[in-house]
Amino acid sequence: MTAWLKKSILKKKEPDNQWIKCPDCAEILYKNLLIDNINVCTRCGHHFRLSPDGWLGYLVNRGTFKEINENIQSVDPLDFSDAKERYVDKLNRSMKKTGMKSAIITGVGKIGKQKACLGIMNFAFLGGSMGSVLGEKVARLFEHAIELSLPVILISASGGARMHEGIYSLLQMAKTSAAIRKHSEAGQLYISIMTDPTTGGVSASFSALGDIMIGEPGALIGFAGPRVIEQTIKQKLPPKFQTAEFLYDHGMLDMIVNRKELKSILIELLTFFG
Amino acid sequence: MSVWEKIEELEKQIDKFKSLSVEEHIEVDEVIVILKEKINDLHKNLTSWDRTRMARHIDRPKFLDYVPKLFNYFQEIGGDRKFKNDNAIICGLASLDKRKVVVIGQEKGKDTSDKIYRNFGMSHPEGYWKTIRVMKLAEKFGLPLLLFVDTPGAYPGIGAEERGQLVAIAENLYELSGIRIPIIVTILGEGGSGGALALGVGDRLLMMENAIYSVISPEGCAAILWRDASKAEQAANALKISAFDLKEFGIIHEIIQEPGGGAHKDFNAAADKLKKSIKNSLNKLVKVPIDELLDQRYNMLRKFGVFKEK
Ligand SMILES: [Zn+2]
Numbered sequence: 045m046t047a048w049l050k051k052s053i054l055k056k057k058e059p060d061n062q063w064i065k066c067p068d069c070a071e072i073l074y075k076n077l078l079i080d081n082i083n084v085c086t087r088c089g090h091h092f093r094l095s096p097d098g099w100l101g102y103l104v105n106r107g108t109f110k111e112i113n114e115n116i117q118s119v120d121p122l123d124f125s126d127a128k129e130r131y132v133d134k135l136n137r138s139m140k141k142t143g144m145k146s147a148i149i150t151g152v153g154k155i156g157k158q159k160a161c162l163g164i165m166n167f168a169f170l171g172g173s174m175g176s177v178l179g180e181k182v183a184r185l186f187e188h189a190i191e192l193s194l195p196v197i198l199i200s201a202s203g204g205a206r207m208h209e210g211i212y213s214l215l216q217m218a219k220t221s222a223a224i225r226k227h228s229e230a231g232q233l234y235i236s237i238m239t240d241p242t243t244g245g246v247s248a249s250f251s252a253l254g255d256i257m258i259g260e261p262g263a264l265i266g267f268a269g270p271r272v273i274e275q276t277i278k279q280k281l282p283p284k285f286q287t288a289e290f291l292y293d294h295g296m297l298d299m300i301v302n303r304k305e306l307k308s309i310l311i312e313l314l315t316f317f318g
Numbered sequence: 319m320s321v322w323e324k325i326e327e328l329e330k331q332i333d334k335f336k337s338l339s340v341e342e343h344i345e346v347d348e349v350i351v352i353l354k355e356k357i358n359d360l361h362k363n364l365t366s367w368d369r370t371r372m373a374r375h376i377d378r379p380k381f382l383d384y385v386p387k388l389f390n391y392f393q394e395i396g397g398d399r400k401f402k403n404d405n406a407i408i409c410g411l412a413s414l415d416k417r418k419v420v421v422i423g424q425e426k427g428k429d430t431s432d433k434i435y436r437n438f439g440m441s442h443p444e445g446y447w448k449t450i451r452v453m454k455l456a457e458k459f460g461l462p463l464l465l466f467v468d469t470p471g472a473y474p475g476i477g478a479e480e481r482g483q484l485v486a487i488a489e490n491l492y493e494l495s496g497i498r499i500p501i502i503v504t505i506l507g508e509g510g511s512g513g514a515l516a517l518g519v520g521d522r523l524l525m526m527e528n529a530i531y532s533v534i535s536p537e538g539c540a541a542i543l544w545r546d547a548s549k550a551e552q553a554a555n556a557l558k559i560s561a562f563d564l565k566e567f568g569i570i571h572e573i574i575q576e577p578g579g580g581a582h583k584d585f586n587a588a589a590d591k592l593k594k595s596i597k598n599s600l601n602k603l604v605k606v607p608i609d610e611l612l613d614q615r616y617n618m619l620r621k622f623g624v625f626k627e628k
């Protein structure tokens with residue numbers, strides 16, 4: 045195929061990629077407008093996933109974010125391959141696709157007048173799964189916050205464990221929880237924000253240990269995956285099961301916050317505890 | 319035929335030859351040596367999947383079997399003071415010879431009705447709230463904590479999610495990482511995922527020779543990564559979940575040797591070995607000043623993981 049032909053095919057495809065259908069209200073949304081609206085459906089308020097860049101652009105004062113530990117990368121401690129491919133190949137593919145080296149970006153930035161340590165997970169990187177790198181970056185973020193006497197805001201999006209790293213993946217739950225305890229004992233604030241989805245090992249460790257826990261509307265949040273539960277109990281799950289609203293009703297979250305109001309709420313909380 | 323069945327077959331042959339030698343006065347020593355070598359070879363080559371099968375063996379001793387072997391006094395204490403008593407986790411006050419300890423163990427149950435009563439060792443949040451209450455009791459009185467792990471995982475159900483399984487497990491990890499008493503963890507059989515880790519944080523990690531410890535069940539991993547639950551054997555071996563794997567990774571401190579064919583073959587011997595190891599570890603741990611012990615615990619937890627940084 046000539047380069048010209050390739051280009052023209054790509055061009056032809058482009059217009060379709062400019063549009064996205066809302067899974068809640070079926071409205072066809074123009075992508076650029078959706079991005080301007082921090083990925084919240086302009087018609088029904090459905091919250092689409094937001095990339096770390098999107099979050100930083102929205103929450104953090106321009107030019108104030110300094111990333112830390114950006115060079116930590118995954119290795120393949122078990123020499124793991126599944127039915128389709130080697131773990132290292134999967135990692136390389138994800139790094140290329142997302143332009144990130146791991147499923148989380150961590151650093152320090154300013155939100156309003158307040159400085160805070162920030163962690164933002166990226167679901168697009170292997171489903172935001174937790175391996176050694178994610179655990180290490182989260183633990184270091186809390187340790188950095190202790191040194192600087194700063195609060196931590198962590199935005200979760202994760203399908204659970206990075207099975208390819210086996211037991212190391214599981215142990216990150218203990219590692220991150222221990223670091224959070226140190227930060228808490230230092231008297232610092234931790235705000236945990238759970239976005240769609242926050243499940244498995246991430247949900248049952250650092251995400252669930254916030255002084256203040258915030259869910260995004262409609263986000264799937266839970267320990268066990270809904271399919272696993274359905275197979276175990278052999279019944280249909282009730283509607284709204286494991287949504288942020290369900291968790292709020294059962295006393296697991298402090299509040300559900302629409303993304304468009306999140307920034308002002310965070311500024312209020314940081315000011316209140318600051 | 320599984321490796322364990324092969325080992326059993328060879329053991330039966332040894333017994334047969336032994337009785338032959340008594341009854342018929344035949345020289346059998348050489349044959350027995352060869353058969354024993356064969357058994358040793360089979361043991362050496364056991365895979366993670368073979369260990370998984372042994373960890374789940376129907377005759378495998380459970381937590382409540384160990385209790386009378388390890389402790390000369392044991393009084394169960396129950397309840398989370400919030401919702402109900404979870405029968406998949408048993409807490410108790412105990413004496414290990416002369417030393418008072420607090421014990422928390424996961425119990426899968428023996429026969430069918432007992433298994434149902436114990437919910438197959440799968441806890442609801444109330445189980446993890448109970449453990450937090452009991453570990454704080456131990457902390458208040460400065461008593462060492464002994465944790466025993468044997469569970470396929472935390473229970474995946476509607477009530478468990480309603481009552482905050484995720485928060486319950488996370489809070490256990492949080493509490494154990496900083497509680498001011500020595501903690502020894504022993505993985506007896508199945509160390510299944512977050513439900514096991516919730517009782518898996520301590521100063522010394524011991525593991526029975528045929529126990530497993532994994533981020534996900536081999537079946538679960540196979541269903542997700544191979545899209546075929548029957549590929550569990552492949553998944554188990556790929557996940558590297560045996561005691562020997564975990565010792566090599568530097569995650570556990572000690573492997574408790576089991577009799578040939580598994581702990582149930584000579585339970586007294588297995589329990590004796592475990593008791594000796596726990597006592598040894600405990601004697602060392604109680605001598606460490608508590609702040610130093612907590613630093614060591616934190617450093618151990620912080621070192622979990624493998625990555626590169628350029
Ligand atoms: Zn919509």
